Amino acid sequence: MSEVDWLSHLLQIITVTGQLEVRCAYGAPWRVAWSEAAANEIPYHVILKGRAIFEDPETKATTALVSGDIVLVPHGAAHVLHDGSGRMPIGTRERQGSAGWTLSENDGQGEQLDLLCGRFFIAPPHDRLIRNYMPANLVARAMSGHDDEEIGSPRNQLASLVGLMRMEAAGDRAGGRAVLNALSSALFTLVMRAASESERAPEGLLALTGHPRLAPAIAAIFANPVHAWKLPDLADLCGMSRATFMRHFQDKLGCSALDLLTDLRMSLAANELKKPAISTEAVAETVGYQSVSAFRRVFAERMGMTPGEWRRLAHKGDQSDVVMPRASY
Numbered sequence: 135m136s137e138v139d140w141l142s143h144l145l146q147i148i149t150v151t152g153q154l155e156v157r158c159a160y161g162a163p164w165r166v167a168w169s170e171a172a173a174n175e176i177p178y179h180v181i182l183k184g185r186a187i188f189e190d191p192e193t194k195a196t197t198a199l200v201s202g203d204i205v206l207v208p209h210g211a212a213h214v215l216h217d218g219s220g221r222m223p224i225g226t227r228e229r230q231g232s233a234g235w236t237l238s239e240n241d242g243q244g245e246q247l248d249l250l251c252g253r254f255f256i257a258p259p260h261d262r263l264i265r266n267y268m269p270a271n272l273v274a275r276a277m278s279g280h281d282d283e284e285i286g287s288p289r290n291q292l293a294s295l296v297g298l299m300r301m302e303a304a305g306d307r308a309g310g311r312a313v314l315n316a317l318s319s320a321l322f323t324l325v326m327r328a329a330s331e332s333e334r335a336p337e338g339l340l341a342l343t344g345h346p347r348l349a350p351a352i353a354a355i356f357a358n359p360v361h362a363w364k365l366p367d368l369a370d371l372c373g374m375s376r377a378t379f380m381r382h383f384q385d386k387l388g389c390s391a392l393d394l395l396t397d398l399r400m401s402l403a404a405n406e407l408k409k410p411a412i413s414t415e416a417v418a419e420t421v422g423y424q425s426v427s428a429f430r431r432v433f434a435e436r437m438g439m440t441p442g443e444w445r446r447l448a449h450k451g452d453q454s455d456v457v458m459p460r461a462s463y
Contacts, residue, residue, distance in 0.1 A: 154319025161242025
């Protein structure tokens, strides 16, 4: 793995799985509303065919989506998708597919929509990294290029993956549910890649990774988060003064490089604390702390509970049942 491959390093720390839940086959007018997701869930929508309006019901801000667009809601906020006509939506009917997802249809005669909806699950407490460092909404476009678009470009890779999801969702073949869930997991990684490599990277961590001058510091932090990084070291990697580096980093991410480094270390620590044979003192040293009291204090500040409380909670049973308190700056 390349040392600059920040995304692979991130996905070694956190576990992300995906699940397709609903396929919507609608004719306009139509409207679908989603309530706020659980802390460790990220809803996603894939426009296979047609157009849709993505709306934040609180701010009324809207985003127009077209065929090939993929939208993620990293903060899990309530949201609405509709056809944009403002007309009363036609009633829908649902039936359960053998692959475990639901087919929702209506009898609308207007413009047709083919939509896949699902969610990603992030093992706690790592949902903090997503909610703190990702934009509220993230849109990526999957497009098969016929001009100067390279075959291996992120958008074409997304198009290939979405094509596979479309075929699996349309059929009723053995293993269909497992294949769709595996493709959903891959979808998360490819959307992250496409967003970070786009010319207009969104806010947060994805904007940093695509920033030509700040990328070396991000690569270093993710490649070796337990290293005793100092701000002058990271600034030197980027060819900047300490003050300039701090200003650029804060402007892009909304927090300092040391904040990001600390959160990565706490996620690493949470993974280590699940191992019964390793002491809290050893975990502290493993993630770069010489003082166990300092480690305990920082862990409690960031995670909302002490290392011992997290260890006991994690050992109670299935990690999918663990719900961590939400924490942000």
